[in-house]
Amino acid sequence: MNRGVSVAARPVTVTVDGQAVEVPEGSTVREACAKAGVEIPTLCFLENLTPVNVCRVCVVELEGSRALVPSCSRKVEGGMVIHTDTPRVRTSRKMVLELLASSVDLSAAGPEVAEWLAAYGAEPERYGRRAPARTARPDLGEAATVAQPPKVDNALYVRDYSRCILCYKCVEACGEDAQFTFAIAVAGRGFDAHISTEFDVPLPDSACVYCGNCVGVCPTGALMFKSEFDLRQAGAWDPARQTVTPTICPYCGVGCTLELHVQDNRIVKVTSPLDHTVSHGHLCVKGRFGFEFVQDRDPGG
Amino acid sequence: MTEHEPNRVPEATPREMAAVDAVVGPELNGAAPAAAARRMRVQLQRPYRRDLLLPALLALQQAEGWISPGGLAYLAQRLALPLAEAYGVASFYGLLALEPEPPTVLHVCDDVACQTAGAMELCQTLERVLGPAGSAPESSEVGWHRSPCLGRCAEGPAVYVQRLGAAGGGARWDAAQTAEEWLQAVATGMAVTSAVPIRRRPGLPQPLTGRIGRIPPDSLDAYRRHGGYQALRRALALGREGVLREIAAARLVGRGGAGFPTAAKWEAVAKSPEPVRYLVVNADESEPGTFKDRALLEGDPFAIVEGATIAAWVIGAHRVYVFVRGEYPEARRSLEAAIAQARAHGYLGATIMDEPYPLEIEVRSGAGAYICGEETALFNAIEGKRGEPRNKPPFPTVHGLFGKPTVVNNVETIANVPVVLNLGAAAYRDLGSAGGSGTRLFCVSGQVMAPGLVEVPIGTPLKEVVAIAGGLRPGRELRAVLLGGAAGTFVGPEAWDMALDPEVVRARGATLGSGVVVVFDDTADLGAIVRRIARFFREESCGQCVPCRLGTVRQLELVERLEAGRPLGSLEQERALHRDLVQVMRDASICGLGQTAANAVASALALGLVGEGSRGQ
Ligand SMILES: Cc1cc2nc3c(=O)[nH]c(=O)nc-3n(C[C@H](O)[C@H](O)[C@H](O)COP(=O)(O)O)c2cc1C
Numbered sequence: 075m076n077r078g079v080s081v082a083a084r085p086v087t088v089t090v091d092g093q094a095v096e097v098p099e100g101s102t103v104r105e106a107c108a109k110a111g112v113e114i115p116t117l118c119f120l121e122n123l124t125p126v127n128v129c130r131v132c133v134v135e136l137e138g139s140r141a142l143v144p145s146c147s148r149k150v151e152g153g154m155v156i157h158t159d160t161p162r163v164r165t166s167r168k169m170v171l172e173l174l175a176s177s178v179d180l181s182a183a184g185p186e187v188a189e190w191l192a193a194y195g196a197e198p199e200r201y202g203r204r205a206p207a208r209t210a211r212p213d214l215g216e217a218a219t220v221a222q223p224p225k226v227d228n229a230l231y232v233r234d235y236s237r238c239i240l241c242y243k244c245v246e247a248c249g250e251d252a253q254f255t256f257a258i259a260v261a262g263r264g265f266d267a268h269i270s271t272e273f274d275v276p277l278p279d280s281a282c283v284y285c286g287n288c289v290g291v292c293p294t295g296a297l298m299f300k301s302e303f304d305l306r307q308a309g310a311w312d313p314a315r316q317t318v319t320p321t322i323c324p325y326c327g328v329g330c331t332l333e334l335h336v337q338d339n340r341i342v343k344v345t346s347p348l349d350h351t352v353s354h355g356h357l358c359v360k361g362r363f364g365f366e367f368v369q370d371r372d373p374g375g
Numbered sequence: 376m377t378e379h380e381p382n383r384v385p386e387a388t389p390r391e392m393a394a395v396d397a398v399v400g401p402e403l404n405g406a407a408p409a410a411a412a413r414r415m416r417v418q419l420q421r422p423y424r425r426d427l428l429l430p431a432l433l434a435l436q437q438a439e440g441w442i443s444p445g446g447l448a449y450l451a452q453r454l455a456l457p458l459a460e461a462y463g464v465a466s467f468y469g470l471l472a473l474e475p476e477p478p479t480v481l482h483v484c485d486d487v488a489c490q491t492a493g494a495m496e497l498c499q500t501l502e503r504v505l506g507p508a509g510s511a512p513e514s515s516e517v518g519w520h521r522s523p524c525l526g527r528c529a530e531g532p533a534v535y536v537q538r539l540g541a542a543g544g545g546a547r548w549d550a551a552q553t554a555e556e557w558l559q560a561v562a563t564g565m566a567v568t569s570a571v572p573i574r575r576r577p578g579l580p581q582p583l584t585g586r587i588g589r590i591p592p593d594s595l596d597a598y599r600r601h602g603g604y605q606a607l608r609r610a611l612a613l614g615r616e617g618v619l620r621e622i623a624a625a626r627l628v629g630r631g632g633a634g635f636p637t638a639a640k641w642e643a644v645a646k647s648p649e650p651v652r653y654l655v656v657n658a659d660e661s662e663p664g665t666f667k668d669r670a671l672l673e674g675d676p677f678a679i680v681e682g683a684t685i686a687a688w689v690i691g692a693h694r695v696y697v698f699v700r701g702e703y704p705e706a707r708r709s710l711e712a713a714i715a716q717a718r719a720h721g722y723l724g725a726t727i728m729d730e731p732y733p734l735e736i737e738v739r740s741g742a743g744a745y746i747c748g749e750e751t752a753l754f755n756a757i758e759g760k761r762g763e764p765r766n767k768p769p770f771p772t773v774h775g776l777f778g779k780p781t782v783v784n785n786v787e788t789i790a791n792v793p794v795v796l797n798l799g800a801a802a803y804r805d806l807g808s809a810g811g812s813g814t815r816l817f818c819v820s821g822q823v824m825a826p827g828l829v830e831v832p833i834g835t836p837l838k839e840v841v842a843i844a845g846g847l848r849p850g851r852e853l854r855a856v857l858l859g860g861a862a863g864t865f866v867g868p869e870a871w872d873m874a875l876d877p878e879v880v881r882a883r884g885a886t887l888g889s890g891v892v893v894v895f896d897d898t899a900d901l902g903a904i905v906r907r908i909a910r911f912f913r914e915e916s917c918g919q920c921v922p923c924r925l926g927t928v929r930q931l932e933l934v935e936r937l938e939a940g941r942p943l944g945s946l947e948q949e950r951a952l953h954r955d956l957v958q959v960m961r962d963a964s965i966c967g968l969g970q971t972a973a974n975a976v977a978s979a980l981a982l983g984l985v986g987e988g989s990r991g992q
Pocket residue numbers: 628629630631632633634635637657658659660661662745746747748749750751783784785786788789966967968
């Protein structure tokens with residue numbers, strides 16, 4: 075896992091949009107761009123996870139390379155000449171965003187996603203009417219989507235895969251990058267690829283220990299606290315009325331930082347900052363969902 | 376919530392346990408209750424053998440007809456693998472069923488070449504007799520699925536048969552029988568199979584196909600009598616550097632599609648500071664329209680063993696993996712027989728001929744996924760992971776199979792290695808043309824009189840290659856040729872005289888790819904062919920990256936709209952949409968599948984092969 079670059083690394087000079095920048099050897103192109111003050115959109119990248127470079131929204135043009143390269147994972151080499159705002163880059167980003175928006179419900183994704191869709195001029199409507207449900211064969215003129223009913227099979231969090239962009243973050247968080255539980259994996263192939271437990275068994279039958287780390291990393295709201303899901307269903311979810319209070323988890327001696335999101339005097343979700351030296355944003359069931367016990371809700375199924 | 380017990384582990388049947396144990400090794404039995412403790416210890420001591428996952432899944436499939444929850448749980452436990460992950464791998468492959476299937480399952484090719492050979496009629500017949508594809512209840516005797524190209528394009532319509540408790544195999548549709556008779560023959564293993572027809576023109580040099588069909592493929596003696604193992608002797612005399620120089624001077628380039636210089640790859644690995652290296656022979660051959668590697672493996676397997684021996688020795692690899700497409704059990708058997716004989720003669724094992732050099736060749740089977748022919752996806756498949764390509768760099772010569780420096784070569788490339796050494800670099804170069812040395816195998820299928828494998832010097836005109844395969848049917852006119860497979864391009868009649876030389880072809884925006892030449896005359900339903908290609912990519916995308924996973928879906932929708940004469944907006948809007956899809960797939964996809972998935976459709980649109988409106992509405 076890439077937890078930052080050691081200070082002893084030799085410096086490497088690259089050019090980003092005409093500007094020379096120096097970064098430590100082993101840095102990624104994205105980090106070099108950041109150093110040059112160029113922000114790159116990312117969807118499948120997260121500081122505390124191994125890059126899987128699958129969403130391709132972060133691509134940039136690298137002189138001498140036939141195809142565009144994913145800036146989130148490509149390591150810098152001395153003398154690289156990088157362009158982040160060429161017509162090719164803009165077309166690819168626009169298309170990636172457009173393809174996702176035409177097939178996935180992005181309405182609960184972070185506000186930056188809507189900003190990128192607008193900034194790159196994505197036109198998700200041009201693929202036709204959205205198919206109301208995921209099927210192998212949508213009607214002629216309909217655009218296939220991943221629309222499907224949310225999976226509500228436990229009291230703590232909901233899996234609404236009609237919002238899933240298949241960024242692999244949850245799988246990584248559940249597996250080698252944090253939790254080592256491996257309750258979920260990518261199953262199927264192509265458009266039918268999806269996140270699944272073995273044979274799609276409900277979570278209570280799987281290896282899941284409800285650490286909620288997958289919920290913590292999900293960028294689109296496909297994985298959502300049941301408390302948030304219920305409020306949204308009731309039309310009562312309102313981030314404007316929420317406060318975020320940092321605190322230290324009271325359950326054990328590790329001392330993970332918690333951020334309690336409170337709406338109307340109730341804790342509605344718990345997050346943890348990514349840059350926390352102990353937890354790197356990952357928690358266990360007690361820190362993540364312990365508030366459910368605090369608030370006397372039925373923790374069982 | 377629900378009434379099921381949490382974390383209930385389903386039971387495996389004795390047959391499933393035996394199938395898994397046969398691959399993974401038996402579990403140590405001791406008297407209970409010490410057995411459980413011992414088992415834990417054994418498991419911890421056992422080297423990590425995740426690479427046995429795919430072989431064991433194939434064994435489960437054959438033993439039980441599907442991958443049951445119990446069988447998978449047992450296998451996952453034996454390999455100390457999380458169950459969800461094992462499921463993720465199993466669900467990646469087309470030949471592994473995750474629901475019970477009838478004892479006999481037919482995979483019926485409805486791909487580009489077979490469509491011109493009556494595949495649609497065969498599918499209609501099966502629909503009538505067996506019901507719609509994929510619908511058979513477990514209780515029926517025979518089920519069927521539509522399949523992409525099965526590498527039997529000159530023998531179409533092609534069928535691959537999976538049988539409960541037995542190895543699978545190809546079956547040839549026999550129009551002389553009734554459907555019922557034929558199905559009976561298939562279910563009992565009595566259906567006719569066939570070998571790739573080799574089409575020859577007297578006088579042409581045929582260093583690659585000369586022995587096929589003329590000597591028994593299972594006889595090392597016969598192989599030696601016909602020039603076999605002289606190249607290895609020559610290689611050992613030349614030394615590693617000498618062989619590298621010959622291969623470089625011969626300008627041998629890969630025949631797997633990308634056309635990469637072979638010597639450059641070999642040299643990179645030969646000079647690696649890492650002591651453990653691998654050679655992987657890519658026999659996954661799944662590019663629609665391709666059947667050349669199958670012909671070589673079935674018809675002249677010792678040539679592949681000899682070529683691989685030379686390559687492995689030069690690069691310093693002591694283990695070779697040959698990854699054979701799952702639908703090629705006959706090729707696998709033929710190759711394994713050759714390996715066993717070579718080993719018995721001291722040509723493999725502890726020595727290669729007189730040279731003390733430990734070398735083993737291991738054969739692995741695919742399980743039905745085109746993408747596993749991509750070299751890094753192939754590594755993942757062997758390693759027991761989902762066959763998803765890796766991002767490059769790092770390249771295989773640095774970080775390949777099991778993270779070690781690896782050379783990947785196509786079967787035909789490997790077959791060329793002894794040829795180069797036997798002829799010498801200069802004579803080998805002279806066989807070809809300015810754009811490429813040696814001969815090439817072309818898989819000619821579609822609407823020609825005598826489809827089959829054609830070996831010609833590089834640079835032979837398209838027209839002549841087709842003529843060797845019998846030419847067009849009398850009275851018919853050429854409409855289009857699909858060159859290079861689904862990942863290739865359509866060319867029109869104006870390309871008839873084009874030399875099949877990589878440089879010439881590239882200059883025209885086409886590619887020789889894996890040597891596919893599918894010929895369509897003026898009776899072909901090209902719209903249906905283009906639709907099949909678009910569907911192929913939608914179904915064979917690994918699904919990892921957005922441009923390809925979703926771009927291939929949108930491309931198929933677009934082709935279907937144009938075919939139905941119902942564009943969204945104007946035709947120009949549809950064309951603009953396709954141009955955007957071409958660009959994002961080519962520029963931003965992770966691997967060659969996505970990067971080429973729009974080429975054939977783009978060329979078909981340009982040639983006016985799709986839909987009514989494209990003829991100028
Ligand atoms: C989607 C895809 C499928 C491929 N399938 C095959 C294949 O079946 N056989 C093969 O030899 N190469 C295949 N390749 C090319 C391999 O990645 C690799 O380039 C080749 O095996 C190298 O061997 P060569 O240098 O001898 O040609 C495929 C590539 C892609 C992108």
